Amino acid sequence: MVFGYRIGGLPLTTVQRLPNYLRVVREMHRAGREVVSSARLGELLRLDPVQVRKDFGLIGIVGRPKIGFRTSELVEAIEGHLNWNRVSAAILVGAGHLGQALLGYRGFANHGLEIRAAFDLDPRSGEVHGIPVHPMHELEARLPELGARMAILTVSPEAAQEAARRLAAAGIEGIWNFTGATLDLPPAVIVQNQDIAVGLAVLSARLSAQGRVVPAPIGEVPV
Numbered sequence: 044m045v046f047g048y049r050i051g052g053l054p055l056t057t058v059q060r061l062p063n064y065l066r067v068v069r070e071m072h073r074a075g076r077e078v079v080s081s082a083r084l085g086e087l088l089r090l091d092p093v094q095v096r097k098d099f100g101l102i103g104i105v106g107r108p109k110i111g112f113r114t115s116e117l118v119e120a121i122e123g124h125l126n127w128n129r130v131s132a133a134i135l136v137g138a139g140h141l142g143q144a145l146l147g148y149r150g151f152a153n154h155g156l157e158i159r160a161a162f163d164l165d166p167r168s169g170e171v172h173g174i175p176v177h178p179m180h181e182l183e184a185r186l187p188e189l190g191a192r193m194a195i196l197t198v199s200p201e202a203a204q205e206a207a208r209r210l211a212a213a214g215i216e217g218i219w220n221f222t223g224a225t226l227d228l229p230p231a232v233i234v235q236n237q238d239i240a241v242g243l244a245v246l247s248a249r250l251s252a253q254g255r256v257v258p259a260p261i262g263e264v265p266v
């Protein structure tokens with residue numbers, strides 16, 4: 044990770060913490076709790092309260108001494124910074140194992156993301172979890188009516204570059220790339236790589252650093 048990397052004026056690390064703040068504060072707000080302290084949020088999310096106050100200051104929310112932060116203001120400010128207070132239409136390309144699992148994930152609605160359609164070389168049933176799956180050759184013709192600026196890419200790694208190139212040429216502005224392939228696209232297209240191996244690498248390295256994993260020789264089953 045590049046230290047000091049900022050997105051829209053916010054440090055990347057602050058942006059990465061915002062969904063967790065939002066999840067907890069939304070729950071509190073729904074439960075009728077009007078204010079919350081940085082100490083309580085720090086306790087729940089295992090963060091230093093100073094860090095919590097600093098993050099909230101960066102999104103323009105200042106708490107009141109001995110009272111705390113208004114949950115309604117926090118929800119509004121965080122949703123606004125993440126653009127989750129409006130619906131972003133998306134398409135998904137590659138409705139295989141991972142693609143179908145994502146099509147069935149209802150939680151995207153909490154993040155303002157609506158997958159309006161999927162595309163696949165082989166659309167099989169034509170619908171997954173109530174979302175239409177169209178043949179890939181219809182991508183360019185259908186995209187304007189779908190109003191999607193974002194695409195979730197879950198094709199096989201070998202097919203990723205060509206599918207991404209078509210998405211960019213058809214006007215898609217942001218690609219959430221699950222394929223592990225490195226995409227070569229015009230700089231105007233924003234690519235966010237989602238590599239589950241990264242999280243696993245950190246977990247494995249942490250376990251290993253604590254001497255808690257003794258690697259089994261390849262081909263042998265540990266007893």
Ligand SMILES: NC(=O)c1ccc[n+]([C@@H]2O[C@H](COP(=O)([O-])OP(=O)(O)OC[C@H]3O[C@@H](n4cnc5c(N)ncnc54)[C@H](O)[C@@H]3O)[C@@H](O)[C@H]2O)c1
Pocket residue numbers: 136137138139140141142162163164165179197198199200202206221222223239
């Ligand atoms: N399954 C997982 O847990 C997992 C986890 C992390 C990353 N990934 C990555 O996600 C991607 C999908 O994995 P999967 O397990 O779902 O594979 P999969 O083979 O089940 O699905 C891939 C789908 O993409 C479609 N496809 C292939 N080429 C296409 C093209 N040019 N245009 C449109 N559709 C096309 C295929 O017909 C298939 O339905 C892979 O790149 C994989 O590396 C998968």
